[in-house]
Amino acid sequence: MSRYYAGIDSSTQSTKLIVVDLDDASIPFNDSVSYDRHLPHYKTKNGVVQGLAEGVSESDPRMWIEALEILFERLKSSNVPQERIRAISVSGQQHGLVSLDAEGRLTRPRSKLWNDFSTEEECALLTEAVGGLDAMIREVGNSQRTGYTAPKIFHMKRHEPEIFERSTTFFLVHNYINFYLTGGVRLIEPGDTSGMALWHPGTGAWSEKVMNAISPDLKSRIPPLHPSDRSIGRISAGLAQKFGLSSECLIDAGCGDNMYGAVGTGNVAPGIVTVSLGTSGTAYTCMDEPFIDSSGEIAAFCDSTGVHLPLLCVSNLANGYNAVLEHFGLDHQSFIDAVDKTEPGNSGRLLLPWYMGERTPDVPLAAPLYFGFSVDDFTPENLARAVLEGHVLNLYDGFRKMPVKAREIRLTGGLAQSSAWCQTIADVFESETVPVEGEGAALGAALHAAWVHLKESEQETPLDELVRPFVRMDEKKRCRPRPGIVSVYRAQKEMFRALSARARGLSSDADPFAIRTKMLQK
Numbered sequence: 001m002s003r004y005y006a007g008i009d010s011s012t013q014s015t016k017l018i019v020v021d022l023d024d025a026s027i028p029f030n031d032s033v034s035y036d037r038h039l040p041h042y043k044t045k046n047g048v049v050q051g052l053a054e055g056v057s058e059s060d061p062r063m064w065i066e067a068l069e070i071l072f073e074r075l076k077s078s079n080v081p082q083e084r085i086r087a088i089s090v091s092g093q094q095h096g097l098v099s100l101d102a103e104g105r106l107t108r109p110r111s112k113l114w115n116d117f118s119t120e121e122e123c124a125l126l127t128e129a130v131g132g133l134d135a136m137i138r139e140v141g142n143s144q145r146t147g148y149t150a151p152k153i154f155h156m157k158r159h160e161p162e163i164f165e166r167s168t169t170f171f172l173v174h175n176y177i178n179f180y181l182t183g184g185v186r187l188i189e190p191g192d193t194s195g196m197a198l199w200h201p202g203t204g205a206w207s208e209k210v211m212n213a214i215s216p217d218l219k220s221r222i223p224p225l226h227p228s229d230r231s232i233g234r235i236s237a238g239l240a241q242k243f244g245l246s247s248e249c250l251i252d253a254g255c256g257d258n259m260y261g262a263v264g265t266g267n268v269a270p271g272i273v274t275v276s277l278g279t280s281g282t283a284y285t286c287m288d289e290p291f292i293d294s295s296g297e298i299a300a301f302c303d304s305t306g307v308h309l310p311l312l313c314v315s316n317l318a319n320g321y322n323a324v325l326e327h328f329g330l331d332h333q334s335f336i337d338a339v340d341k342t343e344p345g346n347s348g349r350l351l352l353p354w355y356m357g358e359r360t361p362d363v364p365l366a367a368p369l370y371f372g373f374s375v376d377d378f379t380p381e382n383l384a385r386a387v388l389e390g391h392v393l394n395l396y397d398g399f400r401k402m403p404v405k406a407r408e409i410r411l412t413g414g415l416a417q418s419s420a421w422c423q424t425i426a427d428v429f430e431s432e433t434v435p436v437e438g439e440g441a442a443l444g445a446a447l448h449a450a451w452v453h454l455k456e457s458e459q460e461t462p463l464d465e466l467v468r469p470f471v472r473m474d475e476k477k478r479c480r481p482r483p484g485i486v487s488v489y490r491a492q493k494e495m496f497r498a499l500s501a502r503a504r505g506l507s508s509d510a511d512p513f514a515i516r517t518k519m520l521q522k
Contacts, residue, residue: 007446009091013047015067016442025469029080033067055117058110072243083246089449090254091441092174094195097152099167107167112152117357119151120364129213139207141200143296148197154214174254181251183236187226192256194301201302202290228253228304252452255304257441264444265410265436266471268464273406277415281317283399312398315359320387328380336420338384345488348372348516351390360398392424393496406431412440426479428489434478491519
């Protein structure tokens with residue numbers, strides 16, 4: 001009898017549901033619901049409610065539940081025997097704040113998302129309250145960033161005090177979906193909790209100073225912390241009956257999308273780096289020990305297995321790419337064709353691709369900067385290459401702080417299959433780079449569900465053994481660094497770093513103009 005497990009990924013723009021068959025390493029069900037397309041009554045664009053103030057990014061949590069129910073109905077109508085699914089795990093976009101009252105009702109009709117930049121003032125106030133950046137990193141292992149959850153809670157306390165007072169539980173996105181699946185379990189786990197900036201992933205301690213700066217009773221509103229590698233209960237009787245699922249189906253603790261993206265790309269041992277190319281861009285790796293960045297730019301996270309997952313996140317990635325496609329009427333292939341008409345390094349032209357507030361580097365009020373362009377240089381070809389290189393250089397500029405030398409980069413996300421992106425990442429990061437087929441986070445969730453269920457059934461199986469048959473690299477698209485191009489990008493990386501520092505008003509001995517002049521003389 002086949003052993004089935006399900007993974008849910010509730011992301012910014014869609015919800016995905018995958019079912020895996022552990023015995024023949026197959027995926028008999030793989031479907032998704034786009035919020036914009038399939039749920040137009042929520043009036044979202046890229047999954048975000050429109051018409052809000054600048055810097056505000058919010059969605060209605062009921063939209064995520066409605067999307068999941070559509071997928072459960074599709075599963076029920078499929079050939080997969082949904083009653084034989086043994087466990088489900090949920091991957092969720094990180095940092096989003098969902099607040100509930102004592103009866104389990106939403107106290108706020110919209111959730112502030114990871115890319116909400118409206119809490120800059122709250123970040124500054126919290127940092128000042130604990131004694132500055134160094135003190136904050138000692139408290140929670142991270143700086144306070146507008147993406148994190150703590151400033152979102154503080155923003156509610158300051159600007160919506162009545163809602164704050166009615167809120168007895170502050171959840172992250174995947175916790176809220178677990179609450180729905182189980183019929184009311186209120187628990188959190190270390191991986192996603194790392195990004196709340198209330199708890200230190202290195203010491204495992206809650207910060208009384210940060211919590212008290214928000215509200216003296218905040219700790220009573222945060223659910224208990226539960227291990228990531230255990231189940232939290234079974235699916236509710238109502239959902240089991242409604243969708244034909246087994247009443248014995250376990251719900252495991254779930255985790256953030258980056259943690260499950262690691263599992264779904266086989267990034268479960270040191271030396272592998274996953275780069276996700278989606279709405280945002282992320283780069284992360286598995287480490288046995290915590291890595292605490294003194295600047296707070298590299299996020300100190302736990303993973304979903306009991307070790308650590310230092311992570312870089314840039315807010316700008318697909319947005320710049322999509323803007324160029326739309327403006328010039330390009331599709332994916334014509335973008336690649338446009339890039340191929342230019343040379344790596346773009347003849348000294350460079351883009352700081354900060355189209356909206358940037359998380360890394362921390363520039364909440366950012367705007368894009370074009371460097372080295374003359375009036376007649378703004379052609380589709382030059383801009384296509386500038387966007388491609390700018391986004392990859394921005395990602396690399398943060399990643400270089402990580403204490404890791406990648407032996408292989410595995411690509412996931414919407415742009416992972418692009419030859420142009422894959423080759424540029426290989427050249428800039430100076431590492432072999434290969435796209436991973438399929439949906440990283442949803443697959444990772446399903447495999448994690450299997451891992452937890454087997455452990456609790458006294459059939460413990462190493463996670464890497466479970467993952468290996470499912471993680472399929474697209475070897476035809478594997479890219480290796482090109483020696484002649486690597487030297488061009490080393491100069492461009494230096495120029496990017498110098499220009500970024502000057503744009504942010506930081507002192508730097510490097511002169512981007514001099515670097516550009518030297519590049520053009522070669």
